[in-house]
Amino acid sequence: MLSSQTKSNEIVFGSCNKDLLEEIIFYGIGLGADFVEIFIENTNNSSVLAEEDFITSVSPSFGRGAGIRIFKGKKDGFVSTNDLTKHGLMRSVSQAIEMLDITDNKIEVFKGLNKHRDYCLSKKKWINEVPSIHEISEKLLVSTKSLKKNNKIITRKGSYSRNLQEVIIASSDGTYVSDIRLHQTVGLNVIASDAQYRSSGSRRFGSSGMPNEFRLWDHEKAANDVFESSMNMLYADYVDAGQMPVVLANKFGGVIFHEACGHLLETTQIERGTTPFENKLNEKIAHESVTAIDEGISEGYFGSLSVDDEGMEPEKSVLIKDGILKKFISDRAGELRTGHKRTGSGRRQNYSFAAASRMRNTYIAKGEHSKEDLINSISEGLYCKSMGGGSVGATGQFNFAVEEGYLIKNGKLTSPVKGATLIGEAKEVMPKISMCGNDLELAPGFCGSISGSVNVTVGQPHIKVDSITVGGR
Amino acid sequence: MNSKEITTQISKAADSLNLKKWDYGASFSNDYSVQVDKGEAKQLKASQKQILTIRVWNESNLVGITTTSDISQSGIEKALNQANIASDFGNKNERTEFSPLAKDPIEVKYTKKRKPVGIKKLLTLLREAEVKLLESHESIKSVPYNGLSESFYERVYANSDGAFRSYTKSQAALYLYARAEENNKKPRSSGSVKLGYGVEDIDIESCIKDASSKTISHLNYSSIKTDKYLICFSPESFLTIINAFSSMFNARSILDGVSLSNKNSIGQKLSTEALNIYDDGLHEKNISSSPFDGEGTPTKRLCLINKGRLENFIHSESTARIFKTIPTGHAGLGSKVSVSPDWIVVEKSDENSDLKTSLDHSTYEGEFVYIEELNAIHAGVRASQGSFSLPFDGWLYKNGKKISIESATVAGDIKYLLKNIVNIETNQEVTTSGISPHVWVDDLSITGDA
Structure with a gap:
């Protein structure tokens, strides 16, 4: 039915909803819940696609919804809904309670919500500061035009997306928070072709909380980079498969640490019993040259947050210090079920997912070597300049596509090679990262996992892996 | 409402x-x-x-x-x-x-x-x-x-x-x-x-x-030597490969320049004459079937490869108009209308005399690799270039024994793979993404760490 509720009986963004939220939490606690959490969001998104010399797609979208999670003991019931009326939210609480089959009479104490922590104050103007569709379109078209550098480029694309998310988080431990999140990404892609040869190149850039960032984006530099990459790879031979030392470039090269090791340090993996690092706290799990960090506090980075999706401010977590495992990435359920303290890492794609322990900005810290030191140390191996995506299996095996690779011979970069895949297991590869460069850089990405797709940053300096399986032909 | x-x-x-x-x-x-x-x-x-x-x-x-x-x-x-x-x-x-x-x-x-x-x-x-x-x-x-x-x-x-x-x-x-x-x-x-x-x-x-x-069946495992092997794709893994390269049949991908096919590819020989591929969204085994697509066009069975030759492309309204044909029921509603297959059905055609029918996964005694499941498709497939390099779960059959393969990838080119099909078994199996028999391909590269 069309909404006919009065304003006081539904969530209104930008207003004080404290009484209504407290009423709903009291309702859940009164029905026997140990813990009640309400996550409400309002989104205003937009995306633009330029192909060749035309804007071919402009897609605005907006929506609102709520995710309600009830804990009883260590189990939880989660209900999501688009109905933000008091009736709709209470119905969702009832549904979650019913699912959990709560029968005991023990009632927890709810003392009401704490003072509102409002992270929105300086952010409300963002929606008026982000570039207009017209401005975005013009710059994307200039960008795709910049990619047209020779007649071997047969496909040129530029894409932009903006996600503006306003959230309200309230829970029975008193948490009461509002925040506005802004994420923008822009990417360029080309396909080059010459007779039977084909190659592609792509780069993506992203920021959080920086409404002006797209205007500052150096599209010429990006276009040159993508073009050069596609040209370098156009006539590349397939790599010969085998075991060899590799040097992984900085920026998105960090995706390997993210996928192969980072996920295994999330408490969700401990809960499942799928991480080999579960009982390795304060033990050596990596080469002593490796220090790895996960944090949500670096201003402007794609994985940064003012507050996580459970209302906790993010911390800087040193996961591995000089090869020794120091910390796991934890959320509320992770703390409850594994005992590892929350790290401000409870994240979700949107209201329809329950938060889970997820990475934010994750990187290997810089070392003391130059990139040349790493390459010079290898007589025969592979330099992975640009990485594609990858995945990790249920037993920890990972594989990653190398988008742009070069053979290393006698300490020098030689011919480009394509078709390479890096295969291994974190437990075996981490001790083989023997050299870290001094050129740490980060790159944005999207991470898909149990609580949906979230914005993250991956990163590292150039690193050398002494030996890894390279798949090829 | x-x-x-x-x-x-x-x-x-x-x-x-x-x-x-x-x-x-x-x-x-x-x-x-x-x-x-x-x-x-x-x-x-x-x-x-x-x-x-x-x-x-x-x-x-x-x-x-x-x-x-x-x-x-x-x-x-x-x-x-x-x-x-x-x-x-x-x-x-x-x-x-x-x-x-x-x-x-x-x-x-x-x-x-x-x-x-x-x-x-x-x-x-x-x-x-x-x-x-x-x-x-x-x-x-x-x-x-x-x-x-x-x-x-x-x-x-x-x-x-x-x-x-x-x-x-x-x-x-x-x-x-x-x-x-x-x-x-x-x-x-x-x-x-x-x-x-x-x-x-x-x-x-x-x-x-x-x-x-x-x-x-994966408990006893071993590494595999990097080499070229005779491969038997399970129905599920063969459908994974076909779906990963479905841009070959996709008119939208052709117009966008990201397909291996072009407007004139209809009739092109891609494979052995023994291969037929259909898209059949309304198939009785397709639990997720939808009677119409995002533009309201009725879903229907469409032959994509007939006796090894490209027979039809899948279309939305706009791609069909550009190709001077009718929509096929494969559109997804969006600012830019997408096109995608529904439910792939692979079968052996009547023209199958060139197949090596002795290759049967349950009886063949020679050496081959059985690929049960392909992984990391999003990372290991370059659809616009036709190449793939994918980790898999499977077994090496050798000297009458079957041993699980640890940590390996299969790599190749979709055109090469289709041209090197040496047998299509008779029995089709229903999977979550379509229907296919076991399909044998000769001479594909496998990387292991033995």
Whole structure:
């Protein structure tokens, strides 16, 4: 039915909803819940696609919804809904309670919500500061035009997306928070072709909380980079498969640490019993040259947050210090079920997912070597300049596509090679990262996992892996 | 609001904005799912979702679009307004129209809508399944990935020209991924997925049995030597490859320059004459079948490869108009309308005399690699270039013995793969993504670390 509720009986963004939220939490606690959490969001998104010399797609979208999670003991019931009326939210609480089959009479104490922590104050103007569709379109078209550098480029694309998310988080431990999140990404892609040869190149850039960032984006530099990459790879031979030392470039090269090791340090993996690092706290799990960090506090980075999706401010977590495992990435359920303290890492794609322990900005810290030191140390191996995506299996095996690779011979970069895949297991590869460069850089990405797709940053300096399986032909 | 009321509401709001031409697609769903951990409920989920996508055509016949989950009167008005604003940026280079088939009759068959069994029943069934799987073999220590869900949904398409289509369905899914551990060996994992119209249609026992036997069969493993091998693709893995390179059949991909085919590729020989491939969204085994696509075009069976030659492309309204043909029922509603296959069916054609029929996965005694499942498709496939390099789960058959392969990838080129098919077995198997027999391919590269 069309909404006919009065304003006081539904969530209104930008207003004080404290009484209504407290009423709903009291309702859940009164029905026997140990813990009640309400996550409400309002989104205003937009995306633009330029192909060749035309804007071919402009897609605005907006929506609102709520995710309600009830804990009883260590189990939880989660209900999501688009109905933000008091009736709709209470119905969702009832549904979650019913699912959990709560029968005991023990009632927890709810003392009401704490003072509102409002992270929105300086952010409300963002929606008026982000570039207009017209401005975005013009710059994307200039960008795709910049990619047209020779007649071997047969496909040129530029894409932009903006996600503006306003959230309200309230829970029975008193948490009461509002925040506005802004994420923008822009990417360029080309396909080059010459007779039977084909190659592609792509780069993506992203920021959080920086409404002006797209205007500052150096599209010429990006276009040159993508073009050069596609040209370098156009006539590349397939790599010969085998075991060899590799040097992984900085920026998105960090995706390997993210996928192969980072996920295994999330408490969700401990809960499942799928991480080999579960009982390795304060033990050596990596080469002593490796220090790895996960944090949500670096201003402007794609994985940064003012507050996580459970209302906790993010911390800087040193996961591995000089090869020794120091910390796991934890959320509320992770703390409850594994005992590892929350790290401000409870994240979700949107209201329809329950938060889970997820990475934010994750990187290997810089070392003391130059990139040349790493390459010079290898007589025969592979330099992975640009990485594609990858995945990790249920037993920890990972594989990653190398988008742009070069053979290393006698300490020098030689011919480009394509078709390479890096295969291994974190437990075996981490001790083989023997050299870290001094050129740490980060790159944005999207991470898909149990609580949906979230914005993250991956990163590292150039690193050398002494030996890894390279798949090829 | 139900779908008729939404249509009326959109029509009224469009009139007030003087928008003469519009269409919309909507989906409404109620989903319930459970996960367990060693006999205990882990997470129980319920969700109610609604999504509305509205397109409008402005006076210059340019299209704008907006998607929203707010299906209130104000939400609909806001969506129409936003779509109207977006239409100023509509694609001037490629016109979009209503599908000429949006009012044709649709074939609704095999619609089996079940009633919800409820969270408690889902939980009981999944707990029992987990226990049985754990008890099926002493090496199976946990079932880290598991879930049982049921979903009830309605899909709608309507336009200002009077087209209105709606259907409701139910679907249930069970997945069980077990983890086995033995002393001084690496943990091994495998699993099984089963779909049904409702929970009562899911063969839970066979899901447990499959998950158990697959997991156990990987306990004795070994590395494989990097080399070229004779490969037998399981039905599931062959369908994975075909779906990954479906841009070969996709008119949208051709127009976008990301397909290995071009406008003139129809009739091109891609493979042995023994190979037929269809897209058959309405197949009785396709639990997720939809009688119409995002533009309201009826879904139908379409031959993609006939006796080894490219026979048809899949189309949306606009690609069909550009190719001077009719839409095929493969469109997804969006600012840029997408095109994708529904349900791939692979079969052996009548022209199969060149096949080596002695190659049968259950009887062949020579050396070959059996690929059970391909992984990391998003990372290892370059569809626009035709190349792939993919990790897989499978076995090496050698000297009458079968041993699980540890950590290996298969690499090649889709055109090379199709041309090197040496046998297509007779028996087809139903999978979650289509139907296929076992398919044998000679001389593909495998990288292992032996």
